[in-house]
Amino acid sequence: MRPTAEHWQALFDPRGVVVAGASTHPGKFGFVALHNILACGYRGAVHATNREGAEILGIATCTSLDAIPAGEVDLLVVCTPASTNEELLRQAATKGIRAAFVTSAGYAESGDEGRAAQARLAALAEELDILLVGPNGQGVVSTPSSLCAQIVAPFPPPGRIGIASQSGNFVSSFMNYAVHAGVGVSRAVSAGNAAAVGVADLLEAYVDDPATDVALAYVEGIAEGRAWFERVGAVARAMPLVLVKGGATDGGQRAAASHTGSLASDDRVFSGACRQAGVLRATTIESAYELAATLATQPLPRGPRVAVVSTAGGWGVVTADAISRSALELAALPDDLRAALDEKLPPRWSRNNPIDLAGGETRDTIPEVLELVIAHAAIDAVILLGMGIQSNQGRLEERGPFFPGHGLERIADFHERQDRRYVTVAAELSDAHAKPVLVATELAIADRDNAAVAGTREAGRLCYPSADRAVAALEALWVRRRYLERRGLT
């Protein structure tokens, strides 16, 4: 069955949801699923079934699906034992339900009997025209509908990243990064055993989804490699796709065999196929999130030439190293730009790229320098370093014994305003000139509330925890751009 737009709408934007197998015990998945739907602001009707018809979390439950109104519920969230699920699907069909997320275990992951049960469930869902997701999955998240139909945390901030994963826990990992960094998620699905809906199906749905701009996927194994890459390649031509594959090494492949039953394969073949298909392959979950968040919030650069703007020397030097090791180029500073910067900066500035301001900035220097650099035709992208250090000092003073006297409150406020202003201007100039501008500082980890970090987040952007990670993210943007350009897809 090829899922239709209606099926996906039933999964992601249902008019109503019913949790089958809701539990009164807060330790059970049947409780947690209902709790998360109710607690995260879902606006549609919420129903639940419970064997005893007990009241749970203020909801009057029914003992079976028979009692719920027909035509009001689109999504069934299944937390019942596997043995009861076929009957459940049949009842769901009579109520007009078009999508079912099955969290129940006891299917293909548990042996031959489970495999047979899973095949029966998938065939039945197809016969009933119900989109079956799972079984043995953790759930579905859809921020446009404030839907958190999953048996784990977190509920991520809204955003433009669509997540599809063969491992439910990595859906949580990606979303935890989103909670921390602030660049959010549109849809997220744990495919579980993927009886009917696999990662490729989800990615195809994201291409057609107006709420999703970037796809982020985790896979361990692929059944039909060639056909899979044809589908995923079509996705990657239409939308940036960042992918992590578990089992890239011999040790990892042995682990994957016992986790998802995936076959071993030559990782170099997979890697080459990704490059060919335009899939951006990340090696870690953390970098995968960062690449996806970057693609979701930054324009693609028109070329590889990067300018580094730094308030101090050392950061710039290390960043120049990272750029030189990548597919990016450290831009040669054009004479006219150098002359324009001479006007704004004291004579001790670096007079080269990295553009080291050497502590010579007055109130408006940084916004003015950024404008000159970002606007220049010889610069394709900018990495901005050293933001937030004044606010960080302000924070130390605030907590010290001398605050607010000695002029400390006034200066701390000034620096906070300035740091916030710098990163806000950086994002505005990035949008205005359609060039990526990445802010990197370890304060992203050390102090989330630092004015530069919070300001970057409020501007809708990722604040990179190091220049190296900003360079890796910017390189992915360039690789994406180059792939499209070389194939006439821009």
Next chain:
Amino acid sequence: MARTLSEADSKAVLARYGLPLVTDRVADDPDAAVEAAETLGYPVVVKLCGDAIAHKTERGLVRLRLGDAAAVRTAAEELLAAATPDDGGVALLVAPMLSGSRELIAGIATDEQFGPTVVLGLGGVLAEAVADVAIRLVPIERIDAHEMIEELRSQALLGAFRGEPPVDRERLADVLVGLSDAAQGEVGLRSVDCNPLIVVDGVPIAVDALVEVAS
């Protein structure tokens, strides 16, 4: 199950797809080998070739840098004598001795999950240890071929090197696209091994080739 073609038959298949192959001659006996060498010009290489012979180098069935008719005759006699009954029908292959300090490997390999793939790698005696390889699924576009070349870590070897010009990337891309075409066009083709591709004045030329087909 798969079976290998002789070097001569392998090259005949690949020639149909425009692969740059060393010009060689098949000779049935030492006299014919000497005649071929005289036509091609010295120095030459003489190899024993047959459907069942897949690992010539390991068996000492390749004689390099033969400078005159006497050397060719001796080599031809020894090679024919080294043939075993298991080798089936054999012949001699006489080719000009090409020289270039850079060697590449290109071919087709069939992956269990992903089917036929095009492979490009650094060649030579250290190839296995260096493992500098780029792989794509068949079919490839020309831009994929260029990106495979770009992906090799040994970029310094592809530039101007020891007085030799840079590797002609267009010609190398031709090889990769030709291999992809062969993988699509030849029914039952399982693998191709062009090893080595010697870079002669910047141009890659396959001096040996082995094609494997499903039997």
